[in-house]
Amino acid sequence: MFGTAxxxxxxxxxxxxxxxxxxxxxxxxxxxxxxxxxxxxxxxxGAMILAxxxxxxxxxxxxxxxxxxxxxxxxxxxxxxxxxxxxxASHGKELAANARNVGKAIKDGVKECSILLTVxxxxxxxxxxxxxxxxxxxxxxxxxxxxxxxxxxAIGVAAGVAVGYTLYKGLLRIPMRWFFSATxxxxxxxxxxxxxxxxxYLIQSDLIPSLASPLWDTxxxxxxxxxxxxxxxxxxxxxxxxxxxxxxxxxxTLVTISIGMKLTNNxxxxxxxxxxx
Amino acid sequence: MNKIIALILLLPSLAFANADEYTxxxxxxxxxxxxxxxxAGKKIKLIINNADSTPEEFESxxxxxxxxxxxxxxxxxxxxxxxxxxxxxxxxxxxxxxKGTIIVQ
Numbered sequence: 001m002f003g004t005a006x007x008x009x010x011x012x013x014x015x016x017x018x019x020x021x022x023x024x025x026x027x028x029x030x031x032x033x034x035x036x037x038x039x040x041x042x043x044x045x046g047a048m049i050l051a052x053x054x055x056x057x058x059x060x061x062x063x064x065x066x067x068x069x070x071x072x073x074x075x076x077x078x079x080x081x082x083x084x085x086x087x088x089a090s091h092g093k094e095l096a097a098n099a100r101n102v103g104k105a106i107k108d109g110v111k112e113c114s115i116l117l118t119v120x121x122x123x124x125x126x127x128x129x130x131x132x133x134x135x136x137x138x139x140x141x142x143x144x145x146x147x148x149x150x151x152x153x154a155i156g157v158a159a160g161v162a163v164g165y166t167l168y169k170g171l172l173r174i175p176m177r178w179f180f181s182a183t184x185x186x187x188x189x190x191x192x193x194x195x196x197x198x199x200x201y202l203i204q205s206d207l208i209p210s211l212a213s214p215l216w217d218t219x220x221x222x223x224x225x226x227x228x229x230x231x232x233x234x235x236x237x238x239x240x241x242x243x244x245x246x247x248x249x250x251x252x253t254l255v256t257i258s259i260g261m262k263l264t265n266n267x268x269x270x271x272x273x274x275x276x277x
Numbered sequence: 278m279n280k281i282i283a284l285i286l287l288l289p290s291l292a293f294a295n296a297d298e299y300t301x302x303x304x305x306x307x308x309x310x311x312x313x314x315x316x317a318g319k320k321i322k323l324i325i326n327n328a329d330s331t332p333e334e335f336e337s338x339x340x341x342x343x344x345x346x347x348x349x350x351x352x353x354x355x356x357x358x359x360x361x362x363x364x365x366x367x368x369x370x371x372x373x374x375x376k377g378t379i380i381v382q
Contacts, residue, residue: 003372054332055347063353066344130334133345134370137331204342206355213341224338241341 001152008156016164024171043124067205074198086260193237211244306371337366
């Protein structure tokens with residue numbers, strides 16, 4: 001039972017942390033809870049369907065379908081998070097300063113919601129399909145301890161959700177003047193970590209070279225399977241034995257989104273000047 | 278022109294031609310062989326044949342590989358080139374029994 005709880009916890013935790021950050025970052029989006037719930041439900045449905053098609057997906061792309069699928073999902077999530085940080089962040093400020101433009105607010109709200117739905121849905125889809133497969137394996141095995149193992153699964157889910165919710169609640173306590181920067185930085189690091197993971201899958205599928213693998217090895221000091229290792233892996237993309245190419249993806253994502261944020265952040269200032277004039 | 282096209286089409290097969298092929302069987306949630314010796318500095322093509330009816334996830338922190346293998350199915354995992362040493366791997370869905378090591382010499 002304990003083993004099952006740990007495995008399910010690991011999978012759920014990653015998705016829960018992503019949802020916690022994204023939920024906090026979009027706290028001002030109307031109906032954000034409804035959109036997050038929809039993302040979770042769609043993600044779970046997708047995970048079950050995906051689990052059922054694992055053998056079909058595995059056969060695609062000369063047996064590299066799984067890797068390509070995971071990389072694609074991660075890269076799409078990276079783009080969504082980048083979009084959130086670069087466009088929505090600046091629009092949010094603009095809107096706060098210019099509340100008359102209700103039509104635009106609704107339009108941007110819808111865009112932001114579609115980002116929420118996709119990022120949350122993808123996180124649940126990716127981690128959920130593995131959990132579904134794992135629990136399915138247990139449920140169909142003829143071992144006697146099926147019930148206790150499924151109970152372990154339930155405990156794992158509950159523990160993972162609890163950590164994600166704690167992170168969300170903690171983030172909401174950040175004072176308003178720092179809140180915006182804090183959540184942007186978290187989303188930025190989340191995106192960079194996902195890009196590095198995507199690179200990992202592309203290396204595994206032999207599509208891109210690894211460039212020096214591993215670049216460093218900190219598995220003795222901070223193993224990736226330790227609680228702190230898992231937390232850092234999910235939050236900032238920590239990798240105990242990264243390939244050079246993963247670092248390239250990480251840094252390029254980090255720099256690109258940062259530059260995008262800098263560029264769009266200057267625009268509201270210009271608007272303010274015009275208003276003053 | 279035709280020669281160039283033929284060469285480009287041959288490229289993937291050349292890449293695969295370099296990889297030595299090894300098969301590991303999964304049966305009753307155990308790897309067979311549990312210890313596999315492969316040469317250092319070469320790309321290796323691992324074929325994991327899951328003879329169990331339940332899915333398994335081949336995972337190795339040391340090799341940086343993670344792949345779900347459906348029940349009664351095969352999966353290909355490329356590893357290496359590796360430096361000599363021991364690289365443990367395990368089946369995440371049945372960690373108690375599914376353990377193995379790749380020894381690179």
